[in-house]
Amino acid sequence: MLEIVTFAGSLRAGSLNRLLTTAASRIAPAGLEIDVFDDLAGVPLFNEDLEAARPDGPGAVQELRRLVMGADGILIATPEYNQSIPGVMKNVVDWLSRPDGSAVLDRKPVAIMGATTGPWGTRYAQKELRHALTAAGALVMPQPMLFIPSAELAFDAAGRLTDAKIQRRLAELLSAFGDWIGLFAPRPSSLVAAEA
Numbered sequence: 001m002l003e004i005v006t007f008a009g010s011l012r013a014g015s016l017n018r019l020l021t022t023a024a025s026r027i028a029p030a031g032l033e034i035d036v037f038d039d040l041a042g043v044p045l046f047n048e049d050l051e052a053a054r055p056d057g058p059g060a061v062q063e064l065r066r067l068v069m070g071a072d073g074i075l076i077a078t079p080e081y082n083q084s085i086p087g088v089m090k091n092v093v094d095w096l097s098r099p100d101g102s103a104v105l106d107r108k109p110v111a112i113m114g115a116t117t118g119p120w121g122t123r124y125a126q127k128e129l130r131h132a133l134t135a136a137g138a139l140v141m142p143q144p145m146l147f148i149p150s151a152e153l154a155f156d157a158a159g160r161l162t163d164a165k166i167q168r169r170l171a172e173l174l175s176a177f178g179d180w181i182g183l184f185a186p187r188p189s190s191l192v193a194a195e196a
Ligand SMILES: Cc1cc2nc3c(=O)[nH]c(=O)nc-3n(C[C@H](O)[C@H](O)[C@H](O)COP(=O)(O)O)c2cc1C
Pocket: 008, 009, 010, 011, 012, 014, 015, 016, 017, 018, 079, 080, 081, 082, 083, 084, 115, 116, 117, 118, 119, 120, 121, 122
């Protein structure tokens, strides 16, 4: 079983991206367990002074780092603000990119998706997020991508993902993510021995 941690780069109570992470956890394919992390509000703005005072970071950061470290992969849903990622999103990447040399994001498989009320589906934000994650050493899945425009129409009043096309694309992304993570899994010792 592959363990995935998912979170959204939004603090908004009605966040569409958080709904998307919940939808992902509900339709996780066989072999994937997806846990939603929902405490980004407790993560302070990154500050090297905080890091110097406490190298393992403040409490909420320790918890997030522990989850990311223990996960086989990370699934991130990003909003788009001003054709980029929200500060909340970048702040998380910055914390997880530290400490320098032993960042929990280093060589961590990551998949990106995003929902917006706008017409372009978070294309700019996903490009920026991919860039920052790659700078931090994460192994960001190149394809498939999931851009969700007019996302307020994709969920019902109870917050459930009801758009069948998006459900299918989300399922495809999750399945591909399992394969992507598998590319970096240690090879069975029997195979290694056979090739020696
Ligand atoms: C400051 C601000 C800037 C925004 N800029 C963009 C943008 O450039 N492109 C876009 O598609 N949506 C933009 N939006 C709309 C957000 O994508 C929309 O509010 C979305 O629902 C936020 O994600 P959330 O629901 O997960 O909180 C912006 C919203 C805010 C508040």
